[in-house]
Amino acid sequence: MAVFANSVKLMLAAGLLLAGTAVVAYSADSGEEMYTKLCSGCHSASPAFKGKPVDGLLAGIDRVKNMPNASGAAARMQQTVKTLSPEQTKSIATYINGLK
Numbered sequence: 001m002a003v004f005a006n007s008v009k010l011m012l013a014a015g016l017l018l019a020g021t022a023v024v025a026y027s028a029d030s031g032e033e034m035y036t037k038l039c040s041g042c043h044s045a046s047p048a049f050k051g052k053p054v055d056g057l058l059a060g061i062d063r064v065k066n067m068p069n070a071s072g073a074a075a076r077m078q079q080t081v082k083t084l085s086p087e088q089t090k091s092i093a094t095y096i097n098g099l100k
């Protein structure tokens with residue numbers, strides 16, 4: 001019985017550890033980190049559209065994403081934003097909105 005109780009405790013501890021890892025992995029993908037990694041190369045750390053409302057930023061990103069026959073840098077931005085989930089795109093837009 002004691003052995004059983006101990007292994008339940010162990011499984012609980014392992015579960016908590018896993019949950020902790022998931023939280024860390026998520027926060028490593030913050031809007032700031034994604035912006036720095038994926039966007040700042042073209043738009044700089046201080047983009048022309050910093051501080052804009054989140055909705056306007058999302059509309060701008062969508063406009064580029066859906067541009068037909070994009071070429072050059074716009075086509076490369078399309079490749080970049082295509083890989084992002086709506087949640088990721090929104091957290092990047094929220095980060096840009098907070099830039100002064």
Ligand code: HEC
Nearest residue numbers: 038039042043049057060061064073074076077080081092
């Ligand atoms: C390879 C270069 C490149 C990368 C990487 C890139 N962009 Fe862009 N971005 C552009 C270009 C070029 C335009 C202008 C497209 C056009 O209107 O012809 C643009 C336009 C925009 C606009 C619209 C601005 C407006 O006035 O409507 C937003 C917002 C934007 N980018 C955000 C982002 C975000 C966020 C990322 C990262 C996820 C990103 N971009 C990655 C090149 C890039």
